[in-house]
Amino acid sequence: MESLISIIVPVFNVENYIKRCLLSIASQSYKGPIECIIVDDCGYDNSIRICTDFISNYNGEIHFSIIHHQQNKGLAAARNTGTLHSKGEYIYYIDSDDEITSNCITLLVDALEHHPNAEIIQGNIKALNDSYNISRHITIDYIEDNNPWVRKQFYNIRNIFPVNAWNKLIKREFIFQNKLFFMEGIIHEDQQWMYHVTKVLQSIAFVFEPTYIHYITPNSIMSSLSQKRSDESWLKILEDIYTNFDGPFYKEQLLKYTNYLICHYNRDLSGYKELCKSYILLLKKNRFYASYFCTILSFRLLNLTKKEKNRYRIISIFQKLFLLINRF
Structure with a gap:
């Protein structure tokens, strides 16, 4: 049948x-x-x-x-x-x-x-x-x-x-x-x-x-969504995903979702700042990645005046690091 x-x-x-x-x-x-x-x-x-x-x-x-x-x-x-x-x-x-x-x-x-x-x-x-x-x-x-x-x-x-x-x-x-x-x-x-x-x-x-x-x-x-609505949704998604990280691909998950965090970080949404602080503590548990990611995320948290310029600069830096680290 x-x-x-x-x-x-x-x-x-x-x-x-x-x-x-x-x-x-x-x-x-x-x-x-x-x-x-x-x-x-x-x-x-x-x-x-x-x-x-x-x-x-x-x-x-x-x-x-x-x-x-x-x-x-x-x-x-x-x-x-x-x-x-x-x-x-x-x-x-x-x-x-x-x-x-x-x-x-x-x-x-x-x-x-x-x-x-x-x-x-x-x-x-x-x-x-x-x-x-x-x-x-x-x-x-x-x-x-x-x-x-x-x-x-x-x-x-x-x-x-x-x-x-x-x-x-x-x-x-x-x-x-x-x-x-x-x-x-x-x-x-x-x-x-x-x-x-x-x-x-x-x-x-x-x-x-x-x-x-x-x-x-x-x-x-x-095609019609606003950037704020998109970032709000990503905040909830990332909060859920970070609480479900597990082995044996812990490092790979850190790599993938740090990228998403940087791309969708929104200084006007307070939840992102708290999420980044928690995530930095999470990254410090892995010494291989901590020195790279903590610097990047800390810089992202500063988010001084030229927001978009900083965002694209950080993404560019991160993507180069991502490609380099991903060879290991």
Whole structure:
């Protein structure tokens, strides 16, 4: 019997794109059962009306349903709602302003049949930005029972894993057993989520043929966010990640997330100053890195007059150190 796949679509103010997304789901060549869970996150345009009309006129095999939030909760909460209501053996997230290829689920399930122990099947991505193309970085199609390999690749400065939650066929049991739900009330939630995913992920397969078409839309969260909102979210993400550092890749985690801290430090958010002080104490526990990072972060804390000039100068210095140290 073929596996039931749950496709989760959070919807918020995407009236110009949602039909394109739903048509791509309805056009799947996969012959097994699919449920599509649309989560209404209380937007103020006609998105949900379009969804309702689409479902009313749809006569195919996919089971479409709509779950309504009582108030706007954000993308992370919408994904969590869809996940909790899902019944499939595997879950697939898609953003409502994107679309999937007609053979998307077929390709991912085919890979799953060849690698039944895979907890995640990662599809390839077609986008204007070629950095999404996994085939530029990955030459193997399957890694099994090798969490050290997964973590080493993720913490590397040239991370080969797409951080996005979308375009991954994920074993539902893997999500629930490891409590891999999204941090709510922030943006960049995929960054925090993927950090926790890679800590427990043992087996992953890759599909090199494009399965997902990603668009940069003018009113999307990621294109319209303010710098302050971004920095506020990163503060919460980094606070969570720093409390979860562990071995055997302690040094690699320090390298990766010091870079993020420097990039998103905001002197107007008091939490960052406290976070930096705590982080400096954390770094001092590792003598190999302390002399480098304490100097950099202390300088960052000074943050005198020309903020942006100092920021880019620090980032440049850090990146050079990062490349040098990463050779060891």
